[in-house]
Amino acid sequence: MKKLIKRLLVACLGLSAVLGGGGDLLPAMVEAHGERATEPYIRTRTVHWYDMTWSKDSIAVNDTYTIKGKFRLFSDWPDAAARPELLYVSAYGPGAVLTRVESRLNGLPAQQSFRGGELGRDYEFEITMKGRVPGRWHVHTIVQVEGAGAIVGPGKWIEVTGSASDYKQSLETMTGNKIDDLQTYKVADAQRYHLFLGAFALAWLLWWLRRPLIIPRWLAIQKGRSDLLVRPIDDKVAAAMVGVMLLITVVGYHNATQAYPYTVPLRGGWTKIPTQPLPEEKVRVDLTHAEYDVPGRSLRMRANITNTLDKPVRIGEFMTAELRFINKALPAAVANVTPGYPQELLPGQGLKVDNDLLAPGETRSVYIEATDAVWEVERLVSFLSDVDSRIGGLVFFWDEKGERYVSELHGPIVPVIKGHGTHMSM
Amino acid sequence: MTENDREVLRVAGLSGDTARWSRTFDYLIIVVAAFLVLAVTYINFLLLAGDWDFFTDFKDRQYWVVIYPIVQIMMAAAFQAVFWTLFRLPFGATASAFLFGLGVWLVRYHSWMGMAHFPLTLVVPGTFMVGAMILDGILTVSRAWLVTGLFGGTLFGITFYASNWIVFAPYFQPVENMGQLSSLADVIGYVFPRAGTPEYIRIIERGTLRTFSDSSTWVSVFFSCFICIFMYMLWWLIGAFACKAASVPTGDRFKLLFGMKPAEATK
Numbered sequence: 001m002k003k004l005i006k007r008l009l010v011a012c013l014g015l016s017a018v019l020g021g022g023g024d025l026l027p028a029m030v031e032a033h034g035e036r037a038t039e040p041y042i043r044t045r046t047v048h049w050y051d052m053t054w055s056k057d058s059i060a061v062n063d064t065y066t067i068k069g070k071f072r073l074f075s076d077w078p079d080a081a082a083r084p085e086l087l088y089v090s091a092y093g094p095g096a097v098l099t100r101v102e103s104r105l106n107g108l109p110a111q112q113s114f115r116g117g118e119l120g121r122d123y124e125f126e127i128t129m130k131g132r133v134p135g136r137w138h139v140h141t142i143v144q145v146e147g148a149g150a151i152v153g154p155g156k157w158i159e160v161t162g163s164a165s166d167y168k169q170s171l172e173t174m175t176g177n178k179i180d181d182l183q184t185y186k187v188a189d190a191q192r193y194h195l196f197l198g199a200f201a202l203a204w205l206l207w208w209l210r211r212p213l214i215i216p217r218w219l220a221i222q223k224g225r226s227d228l229l230v231r232p233i234d235d236k237v238a239a240a241m242v243g244v245m246l247l248i249t250v251v252g253y254h255n256a257t258q259a260y261p262y263t264v265p266l267r268g269g270w271t272k273i274p275t276q277p278l279p280e281e282k283v284r285v286d287l288t289h290a291e292y293d294v295p296g297r298s299l300r301m302r303a304n305i306t307n308t309l310d311k312p313v314r315i316g317e318f319m320t321a322e323l324r325f326i327n328k329a330l331p332a333a334v335a336n337v338t339p340g341y342p343q344e345l346l347p348g349q350g351l352k353v354d355n356d357l358l359a360p361g362e363t364r365s366v367y368i369e370a371t372d373a374v375w376e377v378e379r380l381v382s383f384l385s386d387v388d389s390r391i392g393g394l395v396f397f398w399d400e401k402g403e404r405y406v407s408e409l410h411g412p413i414v415p416v417i418k419g420h421g422t423h424m425s426m
Numbered sequence: 427m428t429e430n431d432r433e434v435l436r437v438a439g440l441s442g443d444t445a446r447w448s449r450t451f452d453y454l455i456i457v458v459a460a461f462l463v464l465a466v467t468y469i470n471f472l473l474l475a476g477d478w479d480f481f482t483d484f485k486d487r488q489y490w491v492v493i494y495p496i497v498q499i500m501m502a503a504a505f506q507a508v509f510w511t512l513f514r515l516p517f518g519a520t521a522s523a524f525l526f527g528l529g530v531w532l533v534r535y536h537s538w539m540g541m542a543h544f545p546l547t548l549v550v551p552g553t554f555m556v557g558a559m560i561l562d563g564i565l566t567v568s569r570a571w572l573v574t575g576l577f578g579g580t581l582f583g584i585t586f587y588a589s590n591w592i593v594f595a596p597y598f599q600p601v602e603n604m605g606q607l608s609s610l611a612d613v614i615g616y617v618f619p620r621a622g623t624p625e626y627i628r629i630i631e632r633g634t635l636r637t638f639s640d641s642s643t644w645v646s647v648f649f650s651c652f653i654c655i656f657m658y659m660l661w662w663l664i665g666a667f668a669c670k671a672a673s674v675p676t677g678d679r680f681k682l683l684f685g686m687k688p689a690e691a692t693k
């Protein structure tokens with residue numbers, strides 16, 4: 001008896017130990033909205049989203065809306081993140097509350113991932129989503145880069161109204177089969193089949209469990225009478241079970257191949273992104289000094305700006321980590337903000353610049369200041385504890401005719417800690 | 427109670443109250459063992475096969491077909507070894523497959539559909555119940571683990587793919603999506619977005635297998651059979667070894683509880 005208990009316990013313990021034991025039985029649910037947790041060097045120096053539009057703020061179940069925009073793969077991509085050799089473009093909310101109807105990158109279907117993202121270039125995307133679960137959802141565009149992780153774009157609330165049970169996604173296969181609802185197609189068949197097999201399994205378990213079990217069988221083995229424990233009838237039942245299982249498999253497989261003679265394997269390849277011409281920087285921005293005033297929550301920069309155009313330009317916007325600091329003195333820049341852009345990403349004080357009118361061919365040092373509590377709220381100030389402590393973003397210029405020019409800005413940044421004052425001003 | 431049952435009880439020296447007590451003990455053990463078998467099978471699968479069986483559009487004809495049976499035959503073999511060595515009960519594999527199926531469907535409903543809003547079409551699980559019952563059947567008839575490993579292991583690998591194709595064939599119908607040829611499974615994965623799971627994370631037919639073209643599934647199946655045989659043997663031995671170890675002390679009180687004299691019980 002002692003031996004039996006010991007062995008039972010040890011067998012169980014041994015097995016669980018071998019497996020490392022414990023752990024969570026449920027799959028780890030990756031929730032969205034890690035946007036503020038993402039490292040600032042990722043948010044300020046990898047993917048810059050701009051010209052974003054959302055066709056609607058509110059849709060009914062089964063209605064669609066489209067998110068359009070561009071993103072720049074930033075030239076000063078941090079060394080700590082893998083280069084965008086392989087990337088996937090998408091939009092997501094918390095779970096599949098919205099479904100994807102269509103998505104394109106530079107005009108190509110974005111069902112699969114793309115190879116060959118190039119730094120310094122712009123990519124145009126378009127994603128159409130359909131309402132499925134009613135609620136108010138924060139939906140982000142996202143570029144996932146192999147080795148660097150998820151890089152999210154601006155989050156925008158979308159209201160889905162109606163009833164989830166009305167949702168429907170039907171389609172027709174190339175062999176002419178009409179699928180009424182993609183959410184449930186053939187699920188009942190799968191469950192019936194599993195129940196059918198489960199009934200056999202349960203019957204086999206009960207066949208043994210109904211007899212005197214643990215202690216009597218163990219003692220019988222100890223006394224050398226294991227011959228009693230598996231009877232001739234058990235052999236017959238076991239053989240029949242093997243036969244039935246093989247029969248189910250052969251017949252079932254045959255029927256399945258007859259019913260679906262044309263099947264295709266899962267898609268495996270990736271698409272090369274068609275390269276578009278490198279955007280030419282008509283206005284060059286060379287950062288000479290940047291500092292972040294910790295108590296003042298203010299980013300102050302001085303840059304040598306060269307206008308190579310034959311017309312004057314002014315600074316209209318500085319954008320980084322989806323935050324848009326707008327120069328409110330420039331109507332073209334203010335007009336460039338579409339009404340639907342998330343307010344929390346438009347800092348109230350906007351952008352302060354001094355004497356930013358650049359004559360054709362002129363090179364001049366310009367002061368740029370972006371002050372707002374949003375630096376703290378968005379947890380962006382930890383760039384001060386990075387190993388490379390750099391800042392990056394896009395600067396938008398406008399000429400008198402309202403034409404826009406986009407330039408990259410990047411360089412080292414230093415903190416200004418309380419009591420030491422600033423060594424920079426207008 | 428059959429004649430055979432009475433004979434077993436007689437040989438074991440249990441009658442009347444002790445027999446009834448032992449039956450109560452059986453029920454207790456069944457509950458505890460069921461939970462343990464489920465948890466161990468599930469955790470083992472999560473650790474070693476990860477997300478290959480989570481999503482319909484992860485079930486490719488190369489890795490899924492190879493990895494699923496190789497991982498599941500481990501616990502099937504180990505539990506067979508434990509239950510057979512200690513009690514001559516040939517149901518370790520079936521118990522593992524049946525309980526795993528129960529657990530998997532529970533999680534599909536609770537977490538995948540309930541918490542992440544995934545439709546069931548995206549998360550239909552595979553099953554190894556057919557292979558498990560074949561393993562148990564062969565062990566019963568042959569009473570030999572080497573024979574079970576050789577024939578059972580082979581059939582386990584073959585029947586996994588064939589018996590699951592019954593469920594999954596419709597999900598591989600050709601569909602046109604944005605002008606591209608896709609399988610229905612791909613489209614389901616596309617329509618219902620997964621946060622944090624970029625497309626490139628799927629490992630679909632990498633390497634030179636594609637050169638086998640249409641027969642590549644069967645190449646995978648036979649490779650899987652081959653590995654299953656050795657996996658079975660390895661894990662049978664691990665299970666059997668676990669039965670031999672003896673280091674947990676059990677006192678005389680415990681034995682007395684079952685109406686046995688300590689001296690007799692260890693005889």
Ligand SMILES: [Cu+2]
Pocket residue numbers: 032033035138139140155
């Ligand atoms: Cu969000």
